Amino acid sequence: MSDWSMIDTWIVLTGMVIAMSCALVGNFLVIRRMSLMGDAISHAVLPGLAVAFLLSGDRHPLPMFAGAVAAGLLTAFLTEWIRTNGRMEADAAMGVIFTTLFAIGLLLIVRAADSVDLDPGCVLYGAIELSPLDTVPVGPWEWPRAFAIGLVVLAINVVVIGLFYKELVLSSFDPEAAAALGFKPRRIYYLLMALVAVTAVASFESVGSILVIAMLIVPGVCGTLLARRLPGVLAASAVVAMLSAIGGHVMAIGIPPIFGFVDTSTSGSMAVAAGILFVGVFLVAPENGVLARWAHQRSLRDRIRCEDVLGALYRWHEEHGEKGPVVRWPELAARIGLGPTQARRIRRLLRRNGLIGYVADDAVHLTGEGKRQAAIVIRDHRLWEVYLHHQVQLPADHVHATSEALEHLTSDGMRRRLERDATGASVDPHGKVIP
């Protein structure tokens, strides 16, 4: 870490442009539920790449791009063709096609290993570490070739997605509506596949197919967990892609020394970094994260318990009058079914909000505010009983349990409609007064 150099900066920059261009197109694969098509195409561009190499004899980008786009489109087209003509599932069709193309590519590369400087290992996990050594002049600067190509592809992706944004969105979301509006969803589909292929091949040389697959899919999935609307999803996925590139390289040169190694594969580390980010998002995403949902559920559950306590106290007072016998907290908690730790938390919550008062010997009573809120809960409960009995026509002896659940879930809008449906009713089906 201490000897971070310009080379490392270039590696990270290269990783970033490639990761972002992958993430951008990958988003559309994810929302179309075709994530594995990204995997398939990034494997299947291999023969196109190999043929282009064999024909042109060097790493000139144009034939390579042409070959890869051809192979990518061929994958998409053949998959679709054998799916309909062979009457099979889409993923099985994809499996047949991309393995065939990959096998052809592998065979070509291995057979022609003498005349072509393309190592199958390199195809898989690339050589991003070496990319800063191979530079091209760009104006007054010397940029790594991989970075320059990545930048071009990123620009292509941004421009194409910008131009066809609404077509892409509509045809991904609802192909039939898109077709009805004259958007030609099939053309959009093949356009997207071509973009995936271009992106895959631009990234191949430097970072290998594994990072391509990871960056096509993982940032997009993170994006859908982090944001609700597509622009937000795209932005979030771009950030995740950038962070994976930075984190990946830092990990690749930072962690191995701890175990006595020099370094490890940067592209592999970037994929792992993306995975770590995914786990992080999976856990702490603001709305869809596991923790957020857990916390939300917990607070809802607490509120329901509090309302149960208020309701129980209200009913006690109703039955025994204001001057009736005192209620002791442990008995009350046990009747509602609270465990000891839950009981302590609920009591704390209720007292903090000034809903219950506490006198000696664990005796509890409702405060003024407590009475007001308890009356709302009981009112909701009895309104639901009236509704369930008269509108839904459940028998009177069956409505209590359902109302018990619904009383906690009543929004203001629902309450107004309940009141309207129960006009005139002053008692619930059991003859209890509706407060």
Add this chain to the structure above:
Amino acid sequence: MPDRRNDMMVEFPWDDLRRLTGLADYNTRVVLLGSLLLGLVSGAVGSFMVLRKRAMISDVVSHAALPGIVAAFMVLTVLGGDGKSWLALLTGALISGLLGMAAVHAITTHARVKQDAALGVVLSVFFGAGVVLLGFTQRMKSGSSAGLESFIYGKTASMLASDAWLLAGSALAATVICLAFFKEFRLVCFDAEFARAQGWPVRRVDALLTGLVVVVTVIGLQAVGLILMIALLITPAVTARFWTDRLGSMVIIASGLGALACVTGAALSALYPRVPAGSVIVLSCSTLFLIGLLFGRRRGLVPEAWRRIRLAARTERHHVLRAVYEQWEQRGVQGFHAHAGTGSVLVSAGDLAAVRRWSEARLQRVLREAAADGDVELDAWPLVRLTSRGMSHARQLVRNHRLWEWYLIQHAEVDPHHVDRDADEIEHVLGAAMVRELEATLPGRLSGAELPSSPHPLTDTEEAGWRKGPA
């Protein structure tokens, strides 16, 4: 492959072929046996996997196996072993493959992530982790990691007899499980909901199937390589479907195709240098797939096209026969060159051609086919003679056509001027049961062979209406 940098044109390896075909070499024998069993079991397991519509779990499992393999190698090396114990490596692969499937399950149940995305995330991240670990091993001081990469691309020839025995044993065990649970797999793959309602533990059956896929993928890694192992599970299974409509024969055919591809691949890569076994195995599978797609008895494109052509030809012949009959019916006997004594009828080819604007060549071709069937005779060309067999055949066709026309008019409220074409499509496929049903729906209750009249004019002058046709 630095040690094999000889020239690209390879002499045909006669000696190697002799060695291979003679199975003289013990190691060759075992490797071929291992490949054969691998092909058999992946065909069988793959069939169920494809039918359960889970083709892509093999993709995930094979990618997810890499970190397990490398981690096992590292642990062994650190512990001072030779790091190449296949059993240990495959155990590592098995564990990380199963972990990958568990991760997919966890992601789809706990977050709003679709199945395909979860599969993609797991396969790429696990594979990335594998590559990272591989990066460690390549820079390790002790132990040589060379050969680990053969798991990615497959190298059957590097298999030792002991590995092959392990492979053979596992393949055999997996095959036995497949056979034992054939009935349960069939039930769950076809109708999981019914199976659950019947009290079958569908999840456990699914888990068993997934477990089999993991095991087969893992034992195939060395021979085929992890990326191409997917093909060995999917391709023979979908190919077999082109040849059969039965699950039992599908499993058998898929096994056979898988075995054929594996043995071919293993043999070719043993014979030639610089031919990766995985590629050849997969390309053999693909070739077999292409053959199936084109010529498969059940769903192949060529047999289907042939069936379509036959049907079209039969339809055309029916149309001509019907035209002959209707010409005769319409013009009455005097319009015909009645052939004294034989009772057969003649109609001029020119009149027939006018009915549907058939070209003369086309009409002649169809008539020759009808003649071959004995429905018409062409000895009086350009007059066509309807034989008595042809007469009853034609009458039947006309009857079906008109029954359907009347049905369309009365029950589907189709305009009488349009029913002719609609009925054209249907009359050829009416079964006896449907004809009976049609007869029952019509007023007047036709009995026996009674022929309804045409609901529309056969020519411009003919009057439409429901009347009894000529007997």
Add this chain to the structure above:
Amino acid sequence: MTGMPAVSRHEHSPAHPLAIHDMTVAYHRKPVLWDVDFDIPEGNLVGIIGPNGAGKSTLIKAVLDLMPKASGEVMIYGRPYREQSQRVAYVPQRESVDWDFPVSALDVVTMGRYGRIGWCRPVSRLHREAARSALDQVGMADYAERQIRQLSGGQQQRVFLARALAQEADLYFMDEPFAGVDAATEKVIVALLRRLREDGKTVLVVHHDLQTVADYFDWVIMLNMRVVAVGPTGSVFTRDNLHKTYGGRLTLLDEAAEAVARSPQ
């Protein structure tokens, strides 16, 4: 304000083929069927009717443990379904399976016997004969060896019925067996239902055609997110109940269901 509920309450008897007590069914935690509570006496043909989305299939699936019950319990001949699954036959909707699957009509019917055959045992000739006779009962004996894709919609439905028959169960659940079938098949199904009733079996059928309800069924369950009415067709299948069943959704209940779906587990 409407009058008192039409649902009559009575003790749940263990002898009844089906007794549902206080059952609420939720789909993805959203209640779709509220507080179902009724018994079905033995030997009846029971029609389940109601508008789309009323919870007809849901009712069957919840009884068969294919969907989780949010609350309540179901008894089949006095015991939980898990213990009685062999006495219950289920005919799912025709669209629920892939008809391209490589099996013959006979293979499908034989699946009805798998429960009797047990784990890992092959299908014996005895069971194959039973399956063949079930196919014969629905007039499909000639089609036993056909691949199921080659059958017409009505024939496919008959194969499903034959599979249920092959189970030799006492209680049958059929999810829209009449949907999209030809007249011949409809006749076969009706005859079959009546024969099952003569044999003392109980059959619940999700049905759409209101015109034939009175003709086909002795009992009727009228559903719309809750049980509107259940009982003998003559007394329950009334204009008033039909109006309540088909007279629109209870939107407040819908909203409550959404709220429940969002509530903590």
